[in-house]
Amino acid sequence: MVNRHEFEKELAAILKPNKFKDYAPNGLQVEGAEKISKVVTGVTASQALIDEAIRLKADAILVHHGYFWKGESQVVTGIKYKRIASLIKHDINLFAYHLPLDAHPELGNNAQLVKMFGLQRSQSLQASLPLEESIGVVAEFDQAISLSDVKSIVENALGRKVLLEAAGKSSIKTVALCSGGAQGYIEQAVEMKADLYLTGEVSEQTIHLAREYEINFIAAGHHATERYGAKAMADFIQNTLGVEAFFIDIDNPA
CATH class of the missing domain: 3.40.1390.30 (NIF3 (NGG1p interacting factor 3)-like)
Incomplete structure (x- = not known):
């Protein structure tokens, strides 16, 4: 008590x-x-x-x-x-x-997703902020894996099907992610040279941006990622x- x-x-x-x-x-x-x-x-x-x-x-x-x-x-x-x-x-x-429960570097939504997906070496998605204050992260697989394997990892971890827009490289090493309704951060993911951006939700314009920036995009569910x-x-x-x-x-x- x-x-x-x-x-x-x-x-x-x-x-x-x-x-x-x-x-x-x-x-x-x-x-x-x-x-x-x-x-x-x-x-x-x-x-x-x-x-x-x-x-x-x-x-x-x-x-x-x-x-x-x-x-x-x-x-x-x-x-x-x-x-x-x-x-x-x-x-x-x-x-x-x-936001504190998105950003916490150990207990937060993003930190937990990084662990579940087998990613490492997290850094801030918002380059102007330290990792513990950034509501998004950029992390890496130990070695590049196929986009289809990444999709399977995410679906198995979250227990649900995801929306994948395969608009970039077929081999994935660097992943930017931000849980929940953070589709608007796709351009920050591009600036961080991520091979894939993963968030919870998708908007109509998100798909056009992914295609034109040539970055892979996954919407894995707002609730599921949080x-x-x-x-x-x-x-x-x-x-x-x-x-x-x-x-x-x-x-x-x-």
Whole structure:
């Protein structure tokens, strides 16, 4: 068991949210029980995840996608009311870490993907930022492998089919990747001379850019590429902070 304030302090120390200019507040978003003895982690603070936390009698939820995004309505009605009311009724704290949970060089979404895909020697995708503040990374295979083999590695690791636009080299060594909806970073991948850019989502213009820049592109799913930071945080909370923690994967094909 840990005090809520101390728990948030420990999370801030490891994830360093103050280093990021984000689209939503990082840290404690909805206050619940003062003492935390069980934590549920997940990708998004959906009603389904909240219901699982209630079923497990958790005192806190930690997610990648929380609430109060820039540009969204400020009123607490409808789905937002139901979610927040459920948290308050059951005295559950909600913690959310968006960009910090993408960027962390060990626990983050990108770092976890690098490990899962067998890549090494990570460096920042955003050349002006240190690795621990970059929301994308560039890494390498030990030796070049075929594009079809890379596709198989990614699909086997994530357990799903991916969209591949084979617009560049057939032999892949350097991979730029950024989890989630980061298709707009394809030009940074080109600047870093990557053989392949991998992210979660694709837009119509992304395919044209891939073809014209002659860079291979994979869209592997927003949810699928952002499961593993939350999972790593559950392990960290349990093994390092000594608080019981469970990762709950609420299936999402997007």
